[in-house]
Amino acid sequence: xxxxxxxxxxxxxxxxxxxxxxxxxxxxxxxxxxxxxxxxxxxxxxxxxxxxxxxxxxxxxxxxxxxxxxxxxxxxxxxxxxxxxxxxxxxxxxxxxxxxxxxxxxxxxxxxxxxxxxxxxxxxxxxxxxxxxxxxxxxxxxxxxxxxxxxxxxxxxxxxxxxxxxxxxxxxxxxxxxxxxxxxxxxxxxxxxxxxxxxxxxxxxxxxxxxxxxxxxxxxxxxxxxxxxxxxxxxxxxxxxxxxxxxxxxxxxxxxxxxxxxxxxxxxxxxxxxxxxxxxxxxxxxxxxxxxxxxxxxxxxxxxxxxxxxxxxxxxxxxxxxxxxxxxxxxxxxxxxxxxxxxxxxxxxxxxxxxxxxxxxxxxxxxxxx
Ligand SMILES: [Zn+2]
Ligand SMILES: [Zn+2]
Numbered sequence: 001x002x003x004x005x006x007x008x009x010x011x012x013x014x015x016x017x018x019x020x021x022x023x024x025x026x027x028x029x030x031x032x033x034x035x036x037x038x039x040x041x042x043x044x045x046x047x048x049x050x051x052x053x054x055x056x057x058x059x060x061x062x063x064x065x066x067x068x069x070x071x072x073x074x075x076x077x078x079x080x081x082x083x084x085x086x087x088x089x090x091x092x093x094x095x096x097x098x099x100x101x102x103x104x105x106x107x108x109x110x111x112x113x114x115x116x117x118x119x120x121x122x123x124x125x126x127x128x129x130x131x132x133x134x135x136x137x138x139x140x141x142x143x144x145x146x147x148x149x150x151x152x153x154x155x156x157x158x159x160x161x162x163x164x165x166x167x168x169x170x171x172x173x174x175x176x177x178x179x180x181x182x183x184x185x186x187x188x189x190x191x192x193x194x195x196x197x198x199x200x201x202x203x204x205x206x207x208x209x210x211x212x213x214x215x216x217x218x219x220x221x222x223x224x225x226x227x228x229x230x231x232x233x234x235x236x237x238x239x240x241x242x243x244x245x246x247x248x249x250x251x252x253x254x255x256x257x258x259x260x261x262x263x264x265x266x267x268x269x270x271x272x273x274x275x276x277x278x279x280x281x282x283x284x285x286x287x288x289x290x291x292x293x294x295x296x297x298x299x300x301x302x303x304x305x306x307x308x309x310x311x312x313x314x315x316x317x318x319x320x321x322x323x324x325x326x327x328x329x330x331x332x333x334x335x336x337x338x339x340x341x342x343x344x345x346x347x348x349x350x351x352x353x354x355x356x357x358x359x360x361x362x363x364x365x366x367x368x369x370x
Pocket of ligand 2: 154156157158160161162180181182183184185186187188
């Protein structure tokens with residue numbers, strides 16, 4: 001693996017700051033752990049970032065260009081440079097750079113969006129989720145080789161996966177080690193690639209996974225299914241599958257945490273006299289008792305009829321906002337009855353109170369506990 005900061009970024013030593021920035025952005029996009037989960041990429045990302053840190057700072061870049069400072073200036077004739085190389089470049093030259101790398105890498109994670117209805121969220125639900133990812137090639141079982149054949153040792157690097165070369169530097173001659181171009185660092189080549197997967201060890205396929213969506217999930221939640229992502233190159237370990245939940249909008253019921261919210265319209269006479277009723281809820285019948293004299297924007301809480309809590313036991317509540325409905329069309333007889341009622345029941349005259357942004361704002365505030 002290249003350790004020279006310019007080499008790491010694929011640049012000449014006279015690169016402009018703009019070129020350095022561009023090269024870094026390009027490599028960072030390619031190697032960032034979020035997009036490229038392979039261990040090799042993570043290692044390169046570190047090197048690239050470090051190289052950019054040094055070369056993007058004019059002072060540090062100058063220091064770097066001058067090479068390790070005092071005493072070794074005449075390094076061209078200096079003996080024992082291998083030690084010096086080790087001293088200054090340390091472990092970066094060793095470690096992962098040594099020996100062939102494996103064809104097997106971890107597969108990428110996959111993300112699938114799943115839409116569910118609110119009533120499914122109350123108790124949880126099952127889904128068959130269809131995903132299209134890389135899966136293990138059945139012809140070669142991930143070996144990448146045509147049946148009956150196997151990889152052979154690379155002639156160029158003799159199986160080491162690395163090509164050593166000596167370069168002159170201010171320190172003198174320095175050995176560098178780069179991945180072998182013939183075998184791309186694997187140490188072996190595959191003379192007869194598997195025809196099914198073209199030597200990749202994996203093919204794309206659509207599969208269906210039965211998934212248990214637990215009760216209480218909400219929009220934006222991501223469920224992780226370990227090992228259900230794509231298979232890695234050459235049959236490397238699978239990535240994970242993430243299911244991102246979206247709960248569909250419901251015309252009547254809404255949700256606040258584990259509580260369900262809805263409004264019930266109550267006729268004026270029922271509001272005055274009180275009544276008992278049964279309503280069709282999301283999860284069956286809801287018995288509701290309207291106490292005499294109930295007011296608009298009062299909230300009735302029906303315990304344990306909300307959403308089952310995602311982690312932990314029990315359910316939220318169903319909160320019902322009351323909206324008293326005033327009749328608008330009265331028969332002649334009804335009109336008379338109301339007139340009689342008005343004469344006998346002298347309430348207070350209309351008077352000012354603080355402005356309320358409509359019933360729903362009032363309801364919402366009560367639902368949310370303001
Ligand atoms: Zn294959
Ligand atoms: Zn090789």
